[in-house]
Amino acid sequence: MNTNGQCEHTAGNTTPTCLPSPMRWSIKCSDVYFLKNPGLNMGWIGLYLNVKSPSQWSWSGGANATRIDYVSFNPSVGRYMIWKENGLYSSLLDYGFFCFNLMVDEVKKTWEEALEHCRETHTDLTSLNSETERRLALSEIQHDRITKRVRIGLRFLGDHWLWVDGDPLVYEAWPEGDQEHQCPLRKRCGALTKEGHWENWDCEEKVHFICY
8 A cells, every 4th residue: 555645535436336345445445435526416425234233324444323314215225325415325326436545644744744744745634533534544554664643633722622624523532531632731733543542742743644
């Protein structure tokens, strides 16, 4: 896998010729992830009904879905969901798809340097808005050559933590019982550790980082 800092969203214009296997797509695209885009008004997302637990909806990245509001679901039509402008539907037909690939940049930078690099060459430092996205990022930083923690787009400004790309902070992964992040004096830049936790860390220390 390329680790030269390429972080990209990839729109799949070619429809799959078979049912979208979550395992197959996870290997090929890291995760199936559909975003609203003027040119894409429907497509596969990484949401499917778990065969081992018929009442449980899961994301292809491995996390369980906690709330599903679908317009139409019929098990005989399919246990995989597509996104349309007016909601979610089950389907067996061929559609385009959207992949969300995360790559770790192996050049060590401070938080500000990493932010500037991501915005100049990609989009931004990554946000992690769900358990699936956290697991996806975690799988990319387990190599020995990657620093023990990597920069993410989490920053303490004013009196609260926020994502610098503007995403709402609706999901958190701080270690259980951790208090240090609540009102940090110096360590005001977020990081993701190899154990999978968020960590408030020194903004000036140079470590690897994740763009998108």
